Amino acid sequence: MVAIPKTQTAATVPKLGGGVVFKHDYPVPQPGHNEILAKILYSGVCQSDLHTQAGTAMSADGSYIRNVKLPHVGGHEGIGRIVALGPGVTEDIKIGSYVGVPFIARVCRRCNYCLAAKEQYCAKQLNHLHHRDGSFQEYIVIGADYLAVLPDDIDPVVMGPILCAGVTTYKAVKNANVKAGDSVVVVGAGGGLGHLAVQYALAQGAIVYGVDGGAEKGEFLKSYGIHGYIDFTNTPDVVAKVKELTNGGADAAIVVANNQKAYAQAAEMLTIGGTLNCVGLPPDKVYLQTTVATIALRALNITGNLVGSLKECLEAVEFVRRGVVKPKVVVRPFEDLPKIYEELVRGEVLGRIVLKIAKDE
Numbered sequence: 345m346v347a348i349p350k351t352q353t354a355a356t357v358p359k360l361g362g363g364v365v366f367k368h369d370y371p372v373p374q375p376g377h378n379e380i381l382a383k384i385l386y387s388g389v390c391q392s393d394l395h396t397q398a399g400t401a402m403s404a405d406g407s408y409i410r411n412v413k414l415p416h417v418g419g420h421e422g423i424g425r426i427v428a429l430g431p432g433v434t435e436d437i438k439i440g441s442y443v444g445v446p447f448i449a450r451v452c453r454r455c456n457y458c459l460a461a462k463e464q465y466c467a468k469q470l471n472h473l474h475h476r477d478g479s480f481q482e483y484i485v486i487g488a489d490y491l492a493v494l495p496d497d498i499d500p501v502v503m504g505p506i507l508c509a510g511v512t513t514y515k516a517v518k519n520a521n522v523k524a525g526d527s528v529v530v531v532g533a534g535g536g537l538g539h540l541a542v543q544y545a546l547a548q549g550a551i552v553y554g555v556d557g558g559a560e561k562g563e564f565l566k567s568y569g570i571h572g573y574i575d576f577t578n579t580p581d582v583v584a585k586v587k588e589l590t591n592g593g594a595d596a597a598i599v600v601a602n603n604q605k606a607y608a609q610a611a612e613m614l615t616i617g618g619t620l621n622c623v624g625l626p627p628d629k630v631y632l633q634t635t636v637a638t639i640a641l642r643a644l645n646i647t648g649n650l651v652g653s654l655k656e657c658l659e660a661v662e663f664v665r666r667g668v669v670k671p672k673v674v675v676r677p678f679e680d681l682p683k684i685y686e687e688l689v690r691g692e693v694l695g696r697i698v699l700k701i702a703k704d705e
Contacts, residue, residue, distance in 0.1 A: 346427045348380050354481035355681050357416035360399030364682045373485040375430030384701040387479035388421030388505035394685050396473055400627035410475045415471035420447040420472040421508045422479025433488045444492035445479040446507040447651045454466050457643040461653045501672045504694040506661050514660040515652035520596035520621040524549030527590040532601030534561030536696035542599050543669040586613040602626045606631050619645040673698045
């Protein structure tokens with residue numbers, strides 16, 4: 345029997361924009377009916393965590409998200425082990441199993457989106473970013489009805505980022521209709537989202553090009569087998585270079601960077617009938633600078649996606665479990681979270697940073 349403490353360490357945000365405050369006497373929640381308690385081992389750090397705690401996360405209508413539980417505990421790329429079961433949990437869920445702490449916490453399971461396996465758009469969904477305490481704490485309660493039980497042979501160190509960054513980019517590749525032989529440009533390719541988008545596209549047999557800044561990111565991406573790298577810091581015309589490399593334009597462009605410049609000319613990179621998939625969420629109102637005539641006359645497709653379904657999440661996990669996709673992670677102490685947010689703002693993070701939450705594992 346695992347000893348469960350009454351209090352724990354949690355990275356709290358007392359008010360949006362007020363910074364992170366570590367609380368060492370934060371209550372350990374108790375699992376209620378049909379809920380489990382998990383001990384968090386590791387958690388990835390996402391740009392969405394950064395913007396939510398800063399009060400700069402954007403909603404679908406372009407306004408800032410203010411409906412955030414306070415004190416806020418972020419984290420939606422967590423990996424833990426089940427340490428306790430609440431009443432009513434079915435026998436197939438076992439103590440000791442690995443579980444994920446993804447973006448989505450609960451869904452209604454009855455609306456048209458849930459019934460169509462698009463539950464990430466459920467109007468009644470609750471998530472670990474805005475409504476429920478996330479994985480920046482030592483223990484977490486999760487509903488058993490929407491539980492990401494993971495295989496026993498996963499590597500918990502690398503798997504956390506797949507629960508958000510991984511499934512989001514896997515879904516982006518699917519929504520961009522990427523097929524074997526297609527040319528795909530990933531804008532922001534060297535970051536936590538980007539290096540996964542590159543690999544999921546390569547896994548489909550695509551010809552993949554990365555756009556990012558600096559020689560270090562270029563060498564990093566070449567280690568995954570990309571077919572070309574465009575360094576925007578020394579390329580006068582990125583669009584022209586993309587067209588040169590792809591013989592007229594890419595079949596798909598996946599933008600994972602979260603700034604205006606990344607989106608300014610993204611659609612111009614595409615060939616006729618090409619698809620632009622929007623992933624990165626800038627912390628301001630940002631618009632595509634492409635005329636309607638261009639979209640219509642060149643038959644362009646504009647798509648986007650919000651993470652993915654639980655099934656798609658587990659599909660994304662399987663690519664990593666089988667070694668087809670290999671996340672680049674750097675493990676850092678839990679207490680480094682404020683520093684990591686600063687590094688994300690400065691664009692200094694290569695791959696994904698993962699926090700070691702559990703002290704004794």
